Every structure is written in C-alpha cells, then in structure tokens.
Amino acid sequence: MSNYKSSVNDTKFQNLHWRLLLSYLTVMVAIIGTSTVAIYEFFADILYQQIDQRLIVLAQAAAHNFTEIKEQYQQEKQVYNADKHRHTQVFRRLDGDGDLDIPWHNLREPDQGVEWFDAEAKLLGNSGTILPNSSLHPGFETINNGQIRTVTIAAYSKEKGNQKLEGYIRTSETTQEVEVVLSKLRWGLGLGSIFALTMTGIGGLWLTRQSLKPIIKSFQQLKQFTADASHELRSPLTAIKTSVDVMRSHPERIHPADEKKLAAIASATQQMSSLVEDLLLLARMDAQTATINQELIPIPIGEILEDLVDFLELPAEDREITLKSDLLTDIFVQGDGTKLIRLFTNLIENALQYTPKGGKVTVFMNCFDRSVIVGVEDTGIGIASENLPFVFDRFWRADKARTRREGGLGMGLAIAQAIAQYHHGEITVTSQLGVGSCFRVRLPVISDPKT
Structure with a gap:
C-alpha cells in the first residue's frame, strides 16, 4: 500500500x-x-x-x-x-x-x-x-x-x-x-447487501490500484524521458544555433543560394529550442506541483498585471486591438514572480493572437472568498463548446477556426495551467464561437504580505 x-x-x-x-x-x-x-x-x-x-x-x-x-x-x-x-x-x-x-x-x-x-x-x-x-x-x-x-x-x-x-x-x-x-428476508438481504458492498469496495479499491500501477509506471517513465530528452537536446540545439549565427554573421562567406537555407535552419532551431524549453519547464512543474516551494514570496499581483498590460500595449496597437485593464492594488499572492509573469503573458498574448482587428482584450481582477480572480477576456473568434475540455492539453490545436500561428507550439495554455496549479490555484475558460473567450485564474491571497 x-x-x-x-x-x-x-x-x-x-x-x-x-x-x-x-x-x-x-x-x-x-x-x-x-x-x-x-x-x-x-x-x-x-x-x-x-x-x-x-x-x-x-x-x-x-x-x-x-x-x-x-x-x-x-x-x-x-x-x-x-x-x-x-x-x-x-x-x-x-x-x-x-x-x-x-x-x-x-x-x-x-x-x-x-x-x-x-x-x-x-x-x-x-x-x-x-x-x-x-x-x-x-x-x-x-x-x-x-x-x-x-x-x-x-x-x-x-x-x-x-x-x-x-x-x-x-x-x-x-x-x-x-x-x-x-420482514426477515428484507433484513437478511439488507445485511447481505451491506456486507457484499463492503467486500466489493475493498476488492474494488485493491483492483483499481493494481490496474493503475502499470499506467502510473509508464507515465512516470514518460515524464522522466521528456525531462531527460529536453535536457539533452538543449546542448546540440545550442550548438546548431551558434553555428548558424556565426555563419550568418559573415554573409560574404555564404553563397546567396544558401541564405534561405540558413534562415530556415535558424527558424527551425529557434522553434525547437522554444519547444525544448517549454517541455523542460513542464517537466519541472510536474515534479514540483505537489510540493511547497520554499522560494515562493509575496507577489503584488496587481503590479505584475499592470506592467504586463503596459508592455503588451504596443503590440496590441500594432494589431489595432484595444487592450484595457481593470486592476486592484494591494493584493498579494504567495508565488514565483517569473512564473506568474509567464502565466499571464501566455494568456494575454493568446487573447491578442485570436482577436481580429478592431477587437478588444480586457484584463480584470476580482476578490472572492480569500482568493483573487484574474480574468483575460477577448472579443476574438472563440472556441467551440466541444473543444473546451481540451484547450489545456499539451500540443492541442483546435479546428480550422484557430489555426497554428507562426511560432506557436500549442504549449502556452498547458504551461499556464501548470503554473496555476503550482501556485495552488486553477484556471478555467468560457467561450462562444464568434463572440470571444474568457480565461479566469483563481489564486489564493495572503492577508499580510510580510508573512
């Protein structure tokens, strides 16, 4: 046991x-x-x-x-x-x-x-x-x-x-x-049913645990392989990227016909490097989700979101999208600032990517029952209801309504969910095709940022 x-x-x-x-x-x-x-x-x-x-x-x-x-x-x-x-x-x-x-x-x-x-x-x-x-x-x-x-x-x-x-x-x-x-028969059948259900529950508990053992073992091996492979791939990808950068830094030594080939290699290497980094991050998050990280500190969540909105305002203007915010101050969560920035950056960039010109993306905050709710709402193309259960799956891509964007690997929302769980929170989504989507992240707040 x-x-x-x-x-x-x-x-x-x-x-x-x-x-x-x-x-x-x-x-x-x-x-x-x-x-x-x-x-x-x-x-x-x-x-x-x-x-x-x-x-x-x-x-x-x-x-x-x-x-x-x-x-x-x-x-x-x-x-x-x-x-x-x-x-x-x-x-x-x-x-x-x-x-x-x-x-x-x-x-x-x-x-x-x-x-x-x-x-x-x-x-x-x-x-x-x-x-x-x-x-x-x-x-x-x-x-x-x-x-x-x-x-x-x-x-x-x-x-x-x-x-x-x-x-x-x-x-x-x-x-x-x-x-x-x-009456005697009812009592006998009732007691017999209770005994049978008790034995069935004990047997079912043992059977389900036994049946899940090989699955859990395979999953653990897969996670270990993902972590090991991601770690081992970093070095050769870095070598390839460095070699390509060195070659492109001396254009006089490159034949004009090879310029496009080197650009394709550089793009593919960059994409592979991003994928490896994402997989390595998820592997580390899987190993740390169930534990309390000693490096977590009080984070002013409102200030992080305000900085992100300011930073992404220019890209939003380039896409002719209105980026607004309705934030609260003096709200602290126990967390890792770098990971929280990654979480909300993924959500906001995802909203900007799938919102057409003239649309609007709103970042808002609410407090409820010792938790803070951070929402990212857009007026984009939306997600079909049958696809909502899969949006946080790794490498998931929706149907033709949400095509793969340049550089996108289908890992952003999976990483966002892993970070939310790492902070003992959760992330949910509601959406309607042609109307837009709203991602909500619930995180526990701390009453005193000094604690």
Missing part, C-alpha cells in the same frame, strides 16, 4: 483512481441492488402464490355445498319472517360453534375464512375468523392495508345443459405469517 502511494506523484492519477473506483462501485451497487430487489420480489411472489393456491382449493371445496347453504339461508329467512319478534336478524353463521360439518371444513385453517354470496352479492353465510367487511370483487385482492388476502370465485349450476350463476364464494386468509417471513 505504501509503495503504491509513494509512486503516485500526480494528482490526475489520484483523481483517475477515485473515478474508476466510483464507477466500479456504482455498477456493483446497481447490480447488487437489482439482484436484491429481484430476489425479494421472487420470494414474495412465491409466498403469495402459496396463499392464493390454498384459498382457491378452499373456495372450490366450499363451492360444492353452495346449494345446501343457500337452502339453509332460505329456511332461516322464513323463520325470521314468521316470527320477527323472536328473531331480530337472519342467523348467517351456519352452526353454533362456527364450524360447518362438511368435508371442506378440514381444509380451513384458523387464520382463514369462507363466505357465500348469492348472484346479487348478498351474503348467505360465513365461517371462520377472517371475514373482511368489504365489497365483493371476483379474483384476487389484498385488503386492509395488505393484512388480508382474498380470492373470490363464481359458483355455477347446470340447468338443462346450461350453466347458471348461483353466487360467489370468497375465501380469506391473513398475511401476517407471510409478512413475518418477508
């Missing part, structure tokens, strides 16, 4: 690690959650099917005595009509002890009930303790807030070969035992 942590020096890989782990856990939560719900619904359906099957068997058995029960009801009704003073109501229980001495009675459980209705859904008789007081609905039904399950079937008689509806039989059973089983 410690070897892995020590190998992770780049914040991007730490973020990638957590993103992979989060994606893995999200998928596993979805799988485990779906499986848990499916298992619960499957067993609940089986338990309720068992209740329904018992109720159907009971109702079919009770249907064989429908005619007898109907006749007994008619007899009780006649006795009631003959002597209304002695009988205050129709006695719909079929015997005194609540039991029917017929074969189906052995099928009824203590938590079940049976009811007989005529064709007009009028109660003829009942037996048992579970007798819901609700309207009659053929088929399966759960009533009393899910506490009672009922089944209602129709009873027919044959008359001259035709079926005649005699009435209905409704059987009922409490779902209390089923709910007890389902």
Whole structure:
C-alpha cells in the first residue's frame, strides 16, 4: 500500500483512481441492488402464490355445498319472517360453534375464512375468523392495508345443459405469517447487501490500484524521458544555433543560394529550442506541483498585471486591438514572480493572437472568498463548446477556426495551467464561437504580505 502511494506523484492519477473506483462501485451497487430487489420480489411472489393456491382449493371445496347453504339461508329467512319478534336478524353463521360439518371444513385453517354470496352479492353465510367487511370483487385482492388476502370465485349450476350463476364464494386468509417471513428476508438481504458492498469496495479499491500501477509506471517513465530528452537536446540545439549565427554573421562567406537555407535552419532551431524549453519547464512543474516551494514570496499581483498590460500595449496597437485593464492594488499572492509573469503573458498574448482587428482584450481582477480572480477576456473568434475540455492539453490545436500561428507550439495554455496549479490555484475558460473567450485564474491571497 505504501509503495503504491509513494509512486503516485500526480494528482490526475489520484483523481483517475477515485473515478474508476466510483464507477466500479456504482455498477456493483446497481447490480447488487437489482439482484436484491429481484430476489425479494421472487420470494414474495412465491409466498403469495402459496396463499392464493390454498384459498382457491378452499373456495372450490366450499363451492360444492353452495346449494345446501343457500337452502339453509332460505329456511332461516322464513323463520325470521314468521316470527320477527323472536328473531331480530337472519342467523348467517351456519352452526353454533362456527364450524360447518362438511368435508371442506378440514381444509380451513384458523387464520382463514369462507363466505357465500348469492348472484346479487348478498351474503348467505360465513365461517371462520377472517371475514373482511368489504365489497365483493371476483379474483384476487389484498385488503386492509395488505393484512388480508382474498380470492373470490363464481359458483355455477347446470340447468338443462346450461350453466347458471348461483353466487360467489370468497375465501380469506391473513398475511401476517407471510409478512413475518418477508420482514426477515428484507433484513437478511439488507445485511447481505451491506456486507457484499463492503467486500466489493475493498476488492474494488485493491483492483483499481493494481490496474493503475502499470499506467502510473509508464507515465512516470514518460515524464522522466521528456525531462531527460529536453535536457539533452538543449546542448546540440545550442550548438546548431551558434553555428548558424556565426555563419550568418559573415554573409560574404555564404553563397546567396544558401541564405534561405540558413534562415530556415535558424527558424527551425529557434522553434525547437522554444519547444525544448517549454517541455523542460513542464517537466519541472510536474515534479514540483505537489510540493511547497520554499522560494515562493509575496507577489503584488496587481503590479505584475499592470506592467504586463503596459508592455503588451504596443503590440496590441500594432494589431489595432484595444487592450484595457481593470486592476486592484494591494493584493498579494504567495508565488514565483517569473512564473506568474509567464502565466499571464501566455494568456494575454493568446487573447491578442485570436482577436481580429478592431477587437478588444480586457484584463480584470476580482476578490472572492480569500482568493483573487484574474480574468483575460477577448472579443476574438472563440472556441467551440466541444473543444473546451481540451484547450489545456499539451500540443492541442483546435479546428480550422484557430489555426497554428507562426511560432506557436500549442504549449502556452498547458504551461499556464501548470503554473496555476503550482501556485495552488486553477484556471478555467468560457467561450462562444464568434463572440470571444474568457480565461479566469483563481489564486489564493495572503492577508499580510510580510508573512
């Protein structure tokens, strides 16, 4: 574990690690959650099917005595009509002890009930303790807030070969035992899911770390190669540049036909030197971003920006672009002055490069939540929304709307982002094609420049 942590020096890989782990856990939560719900619904359906099957068997058995029960009801009704003073109501229980001495009675459980209705859904008789007081609905039904399950079937008689509806039989059973089983099942599935997610999280953490090890190793080797190659290329490029400068300083020794060739070599050498310096700077920044540089000092950010605007005002006028500023004073950040100058020079020059004649570039400052926001806004050609996530990538060039300018290598914004991160800040961009772009740099401020 410690070897892995020590190998992770780049914040991007730490973020990638957590993103992979989060994606893995999200998928596993979805799988485990779906499986848990499916298992619960499957067993609940089986338990309720068992209740329904018992109720159907009971109702079919009770249907064989429908005619007898109907006749007994008619007899009780006649006795009631003959002597209304002695009988205050129709006695719909079929015997005194609540039991029917017929074969189906052995099928009824203590938590079940049976009811007989005529064709007009009028109660003829009942037996048992579970007798819901609700309207009659053929088929399966759960009533009393899910506490009672009922089944209602129709009873027919044959008359001259035709079926005649005699009435209905409704059987009922409490779902209390089923709910007890389902409650235990919910607890079991819940605890099992928590245990499974815990083990999945531990396993996912280990798997993502193991899977990232070769990637991190390759990235570290690539960064080391970039730093080494950039360092080693400086000497031969310097030798080539010096040789070309010496040759061009004695034009009388150069054949006129070779003048353009030497100019091309000088231009290519200068471009390669700039690229090598940029790559070397980025390699050093990558190695220092996660550490606190002891050379950081209080920097008056407003004064740096004011000097930059004054310095770049003339190039802006040459391009017929208005360069304005709205700056604050007495705002200090802990930083490296040279790197901050490079950061904001890249942003302002980038804005000037992609702003057409007659346009405007504005440099402004705002303070918010112990931070200073430095913005560079232009009225240039803008960046397409689909390209915004890539503007800070190294060597990134946009589509035809933002062509490579002379001397441009696609490293300026990458360097700007690296410097912002080096100062524990961040850089963001908003843009719209044909309207312009705005780059904002947030840096933490210090309350007392002497500290």
